[in-house]
Structures are given as C-alpha cells and as structure tokens.
Amino acid sequence: MAQEFPTLKNDLLLRAARGEQTERAPVWVMRQAGRYLPEFRKTRETHEFFEICRSPTLATEITMQPIRRYAGLLDAAIIFSDILVVPQAMGMELPREVDVEKELGYVFEALTLTRKTLAGQVPLIGFSGAPWTLMMYMIEGGGSQTPSKQLLERTTDICVQYLIGQVNAGAQLLQVFDSNAGDLSPHDFSTFSLPYLKRIADEVREGLKARQLPVVPLTLFAKGASPSLAASAGYDTIGLDWTLDPRDVAKLTDGIIDGRTITLQGNLDPVVLYGGRDAIEREVKRMCNMFHDY
Numbered sequence: 001m002a003q004e005f006p007t008l009k010n011d012l013l014l015r016a017a018r019g020e021q022t023e024r025a026p027v028w029v030m031r032q033a034g035r036y037l038p039e040f041r042k043t044r045e046t047h048e049f050f051e052i053c054r055s056p057t058l059a060t061e062i063t064m065q066p067i068r069r070y071a072g073l074l075d076a077a078i079i080f081s082d083i084l085v086v087p088q089a090m091g092m093e094l095p096r097e098v099d100v101e102k103e104l105g106y107v108f109e110a111l112t113l114t115r116k117t118l119a120g121q122v123p124l125i126g127f128s129g130a131p132w133t134l135m136m137y138m139i140e141g142g143g144s145q146t147p148s149k150q151l152l153e154r155t156t157d158i159c160v161q162y163l164i165g166q167v168n169a170g171a172q173l174l175q176v177f178d179s180n181a182g183d184l185s186p187h188d189f190s191t192f193s194l195p196y197l198k199r200i201a202d203e204v205r206e207g208l209k210a211r212q213l214p215v216v217p218l219t220l221f222a223k224g225a226s227p228s229l230a231a232s233a234g235y236d237t238i239g240l241d242w243t244l245d246p247r248d249v250a251k252l253t254d255g256i257i258d259g260r261t262i263t264l265q266g267n268l269d270p271v272v273l274y275g276g277r278d279a280i281e282r283e284v285k286r287m288c289n290m291f292h293d294y
Contacts, residue, residue, distance in 0.1 A: 003112065005170060006120040013076045014123055017173060017217035017237045019261030025288060026075035028125070032066045033080050039065045050088075053081050059110035060117055067121060076122050076173070079111055079166075083129030083177055086158055087138050100161040107162075108169035115170030126171030128162055130178035130200075130222070131155040132193040148192070156196040163200065164207040167216055175219040175239070176200060182224015189225055194233060197222070201234035219265060228252045231262050240266035246290050264291065 008014075013026035034040055040062060043052065052058040062080040089103035101108070115124050129137075131152045138151065163174050181193055201218055208215045221239030222230040227249040230238050238253075240246055246264050253262045272283045 003168070003170065005115050006118070008123060008172070009120045010075055010122050014173060014217060017219065017263055019236070019263050025291065028074055028076035028078065029066075030078075032074065032078065033062045037065050037069065039069070050082070050085075053085060054106045056106055056109035056113050059107075060114040063110075063114045063124075064117055067118065074122060076125050077114065077118060078125040078127065078175075079107070079114060079171070081107055081110070081127070083127070083134065083179075084137060086129060086155070086162060087134055090138075090155070090158060098158055100158060100165055104162055104165070108165050111166055111169035111171055115172075123172040124170055125173045125175055126163065126166035126169075127175040127177060128159045128166075130176050130181070130193065130220075131159060131196040132184070133178050133180040134159075136180045136183070152192065152196050156199050159200055160203045160207060163204050164211065164213070167208055167213050168211065171216065172214070173217045173219065174204070175221060176235070178220065178222040178225065181222035181230075184225070186226050186229060189222075189229055193222070193225070194229060197233040197235075221265075234260070236260070237263040237265050240264055242267050242269035266291070 012022055012024070013028065016022045016026050035044075043058065043062060047055075047058060052062055059080045063077050067074060067077050085104060085107060089100070090098055111124065111126060118124060134155050135148065135151055138155075139148070159176075163176075166174065176197065178193060178197065181189060184192060197220060201220075204218065205215055217236040218234075219237040219239055220230055220233055220235040221241075222233075223241045224243070227238065227240065227244060231249075231253045238249070240249060244267060246266055249264060253264075266287065268284060268287050272280055275283070
C-alpha cells in the first residue's frame with residue numbers, strides 16, 4: 001500500500017504525461033539541481049558527489065535547492081541521484097541476487113524525505129538508467145553477445161524492482177534514461193535495448209498494481225534512438241533530444257501507439273545555455289512553438 005504524503009497542489013506534469021490537455025506546458029530541467037547553482041557548489045565543497053547521493057538528507061537538500069530558488073517556475077522536482085547507483089549496487093558484476101531494498105535503500109529514504117519536504121508543491125520524479133546504458137558503463141566496451149544478454153536480463157530485473165521501490169517511497173513519475181541508445185543501429189537497438197525497455201514498462205506497471213501502488217506515468221529518454229522505435233517501448237512519454245524536430249516525431253507516432261496516447265517531451269539543446277539571455281529566450285520560445293500544434 002502507498003504511504004501517506006501531503007496533497008499534491010501542482011499536478012500539471014502528471015496530467016501532461018498522461019496525455020491530458022493542460023493550460024500550459026509543464027517545466028522541469030534535466031540537471032536542474034546541479035553545478036550552475038551557487039548553493040550546490042557550496043555543498044560540494046565539503047561533500048563528494050556519491051556521498052551526497054547516498055545521504056538522504058543531503059540528496060533532499062540538493063533536490064530542493066532549485067525548487068526554492070525558482071519557486072513557482074518549476075513544475076517538478078527530480079530526485080538527486082545518479083544512474084550509476086544501480087551498477088554500484090550490483091558490484092559492477094553479475095551477482096546471483098541483489099537486495100534492492102538494502103543496497104539502494106538510501107535512494108528510497110531520500111525520495112520519502114524529499115516528498116514530505118516538498119509538501120505537495122510539485123510532483124517528484126524518480127529515475128533509473130536503462131539496461132543498455134548501464135551495461136555500457138559496466139563492461140566498458142568488453143563482453144560478447146550471450147553474456148551481454150544475460151547481463152541485460154539481470155540488470156532489467158534490478159531496474160524493475162528499483163523503480164517500483166521508488167514509487168513506494170514517493171516518486172510520482174518515473175523516467176528511464178537510455179543515454180547510450182544512439183550508439184546502436186535501429187536493428188541493434190531492437191535487439192539490445194528495446195526488449196528490456198519494454199520489460200521495464202510492462203513489469204513496473206504490473207508490479208505497481210500488484211502492490212496496490214499508484215500506476216505513475218512512465219517516461220523514456222532514449223537519446224539518439226529512432227523515435228518510432230522508442231515510442232513502441234510502451235511508455236507514456238517519449239523524451240526527445242535536441243537533434244529531433246517534435247513536429248516530425250509527431251507525424252511518426254501520430255500521438256497514439258497500440259492504443260496508447262504518446263506525449264512528447266523535449267528538447268532544448270544544452271549548448272544554448274552558453275548563448276546569453278536573449279539567445280536562450282529566443283530558442284526556448286522557438287522550441288515551445290514547435291510543440292504547439294502537437
């Protein structure tokens with residue numbers, strides 16, 4: 001059963017992720033808690049990166065920093081963590097069993113503490129790396145096809161448990177990051193990534209229902225992957241990178257895949273942030289206009 005948390009006051013992102021019409025586009029930023037914030041840099045003066053990830057109190061503080069600084073301007077908080085906590089929990093190897101609650105319990109504690117600290121201001125996003133991307137960090141270019149698929153299967157098992165645990169701990173939307181998807185051809189993506197992404201989407205939903213937890217929206221960010229293949233993975237929202245035009249992707253998906261409404265999320269080029277205020281404002285408006293008719 002789900003824990004009791006403060007009532008959510010701003011559900012704009014959750015409604016958009018479910019494909020509902022919203023009064024405006026919700027706003028959140030990848031790495032919105034990070035090095036551009038003076039308060040983050042101050043914290044990092046005395047704490048190592050993964051020390052922060054493993055401390056629920058510090059992770060909550062970092063997660064809350066942009067919410068406090070940009071009060072009323074952001075529509076979500078994303079828990080401060082890293083995709084590499086999963087390989088760390090697995091020992092960077094292929095153990096027979098991983099006690100997800102024990103090895104990653106600090107993430108769950110951080111989610112619960114952050115959700116309570118947010119007091120319903122905005123929803124809280126949890127996340128995991130995708131099996132393919134996690135494996136790339138784990139094998140560092142080595143491996144062969146059969147052992148690789150075994151590792152992908154095992155990593156998928158852990159990701160499913162991890163994401164279900166995040167919802168139990170307070171996450172209200174989940175995002176899966178397949179940051180290395182663009183390293184694969186469409187054929188190889190269909191072989192080494194897509195089946196495991198589908199497993200995550202299906203099994204997370206099944207697991208949430210079985211545990212009587214909220215079936216939260218699922219987002220996939222498969223950087224560099226074919227958008228039509230990514231859209232077939234079974235997620236509610238597809239995050240687009242800056243190389244894609246959302247109008248073209250909308251034509252490919254037609255907004256619906258296998259009877260499911262697909263929401264698109266995107267997709268400002270991070271390099272724009274070096275361009276100064278006028279350039280940033282111009283590019284943000286241009287990006288929003290590209291999504292306007294979708």
